[in-house]
Amino acid sequence: MATPAATPTTVTIVIPVLNEAESLPQLAEEIKEVASGQGWDLEVILVDDGSTDATWEVIGRLSHQDARFSGIRFRRNFGKAAGLAAGFARARGEVVVTMDGDLQDDPREVPKLLALLGEGYGTVSGWKRTRRDPWHKVWPSRIFNLMVGWLTGVKLHDVNCGLKAYQREAVEEVALYGELHRFIPVLAHAKGFRPGEVEVNHRPRAHGRSKFGATRFLRGLLDLLTVKFLTGYGTRPLHLFGGLGLLSFGVGMVGVIYLAVLWLMGHGPIGTRPLLSYSVMAVLLGGQLLALGFIGELLTAYHIRRDPPYSISEVAPRRAATPTGGSLPPV
Secondary structure (H helix, E strand, O other): OOOOOOOOOEEEEEEEEOOOOOOHHHHHHHHHHHHHOOOOEEEEEEEEOOOOOOHHHHHHHHHHHOOOEEEEEOOOOOOHHHHHHHHHHHOOOOEEEEOOOOOOEOHHHHHHHHHHHOOOOOEEEEEOOOOOOOHHHHHHHHHHHHHHHHHHOOOOOOOOOOOEEEEHHHHHHOOOOOOHHHHHHHHHHHOOOOEEEEEOOEOOOOOOOOOOOOHHHHHHHHHHHHHHHHHHHOOOHHHHHHHHHHHHHHHHHHHHHHHHHHHHOOOOOOOOOHHHHHHHHHHHHHHHHHHHHHHHHHHHHHHHOOOOOOOOOOOOOOOOOOOOOOOOOOO
C-alpha cells in the first residue's frame, strides 16, 4: 500500500447525518476554521440519511455558501454504513476522514489523525479516553472493544468512535454494508493496512438525542461474528464448516461404533438408547456442515474472480528488454 504524504493536499471529510439541522452550521464553521490553517484542498460530503427535520435544507445552504461542501440525500434511512459508503464512492481526497454530525467529534482533532496517518498507517482511529456519555453506553462499549481485540487481533480502545482517518486505498478496498462501518479498521487490516489510534477530545452532545439504543450492542456482537468470519474464513469457508463438520461427524461415528460393539457383545437392544439418536444426529449434522463448506468454496471461487483476496501496494516497472544478443546491464 502506498504511504501518504505527511501533509496531504486533498482531504475529504464524510459526515453521515440524521436529524442534525441544529448542529450542522456550527460543525461547518469549525471544520472551515481548522482547514484554513492547514492548507488543505478540502472537500466535505454531508450524507442525509433520511432526516425528517430541516437537515437537507441546511445542507443545501452550506453547499450554496461554500463550494467545498456538498450533500447526498437518501430516500429513506439506510444506516450509517450506507451513508459512509455513498460518501466514499464520491470522495476525491488522498485521505478520507469520517466524523459524526452531532458535534461530539471535535474537528480540531483531525490534524492529529492525519499526522499519524502520514507515518505509514493505513487507518487511524480516534480514542475517546474520556467519554461524555452515560455509563450504560460507556461500559458495554468497553466490553465490546475487548471482544473485538480478542477475536480479530486488532486491539483498539474505541472501535465505535466515529472520528477516523483512512488512506484512500483502504476505503476503496473495503466492502461496506449492513452495519460494518465500525469495523473498517479491522477489514482494512485484513487487506494489509496498518491500524493506528490516537486520543481525541470527546464533547458532550449539544443538540438532540442519541440515535443508538440498547439493541446496538446486540447488533454489534452479530456484526463482530460476521467480521470474524469474513477476515478469518472469507476465502476458505471449508476450513470452518469442514472442521466443525468433521468434528461432529467424528463424535457421531464414535457413538455409533460404541453402540454397535455393545450390540455385538450381547448387551441388549440399542434402539431405545438416547445415545443412538444423538450419534445419528451428529453424523447427519457433520455431513451437512461438510456440504455447506463445499458450497461455500464454490461461491468463494466465483467471487474471487471479481475480487482478488489480496491488496497490491505498488508495482516495480519491468526492465526494458535488451537487444538480441546483448548483455544485461550490471546490477
